[in-house]
């Protein structure tokens with residue numbers, strides 16, 4: 001349906017899970033794809049898997065908390081493929097913990113990866129975005145719109161990400177660059193779900209709380225990103241769009257309580 005032949009896509013945090021699914025979606029649609037994350041091994045293996053789709057793919061190791069490293073990665077991407085048509089920023093960190101159980105450094109770690117990292121990725125990308133016409137997609141989370149126990153750090157960080165999206169849609173709109181956020185719901189087989197729903201019982205509770213009675217797959221998120229990166233979305237900017245089977249309308253803010261109690265009980269043993 002979507003043809004990204006000749007287009008360059010950069011995916012920050014694109015070496016596993018949802019973001020890898022997004023990178024793969026663009027690769028299968030004909031794009032050249034560049035991925036970054038911290039682990040060189042994950043970068044190598046993601047690039048190999050992307051190339052197996054028949055796409056041109058490359059990558060680099062970089063921590064989004066390190067602005068110089070991010071700038072170096074964009075220079076490498078630009079040198080390899082040229083200007084970037086679609087930028088996806090999805091590097092993130094999460095762990096379930098009530099705020100009283102998170103140190104200043106723990107809170108900072110998540111804010112620096114999710115929020116400061118988004119700033120680093122977007123601003124380092126700016127000089128090499130293919131303007132006008134480029135599309136920026138930030139990967140947010142339901143925690144940005146629904147308060148959730150054990151997730152104060154993520155709620156704060158992802159709400160901040162969505163406000164960066166909205167603000168830069170205003171600032172970059174006149175240059176012909178669109179900026180949107182995507183809010184995935186619970187996505188099967190991902191690190192995020194392994195951390196927040198670590199038992200079969202917790203996973204089943206999540207599934208039951210989704211009005212559509214299923215958890216998502218990375219391709220569900222990739223499909224929305226393919227739309228947002230395309231000319232079909234040429235008047236869509238500053239939007240924060242859930243792809244979650246209506247979960248965020250139904251998600252109890254205390255959903256993580258059993259998981260947090262389970263963690264506390266394991267620690268007490």
Ligand code: NAP
Pocket residue numbers: 012013014015016017018019036037038039040042043062063064065090091092093113139140141142183184185186187188190191192193
């Ligand atoms: P994941 O597989 O752990 O993806 C995170 C990616 O970011 C990995 O490629 C990781 O690779 C990279 N990363 C982490 N810290 C980084 C850093 N400091 N610098 C550069 N890269 C870094 O997790 P996921 O569950 O698929 O989550 C992907 C995105 O979807 C996140 O933005 C998350 O908030 C969002 N989300 C997930 C769910 C869900 O159901 N899983 C729901 C809503 C939103 P390295 O370890 O190599 O750095």
Ligand code: COA
Pocket residue numbers: 092093094095096097101102103104105106107109110191192195
């Ligand atoms: N509960 C409370 N605090 C925790 C924690 C938990 N479960 N896990 C980590 N922390 C704290 C650490 O104790 C540390 O604080 P301290 O120095 O005061 O002890 C702080 O977080 C940083 O931990 P560290 O492991 O040094 O950070 P890192 O930079 O290596 O890793 C994380 C960042 C913690 C976010 C790590 O989980 C990560 O790399 N995540 C990426 C993958 C991911 O989360 N995927 C899901 C995305 S939704």
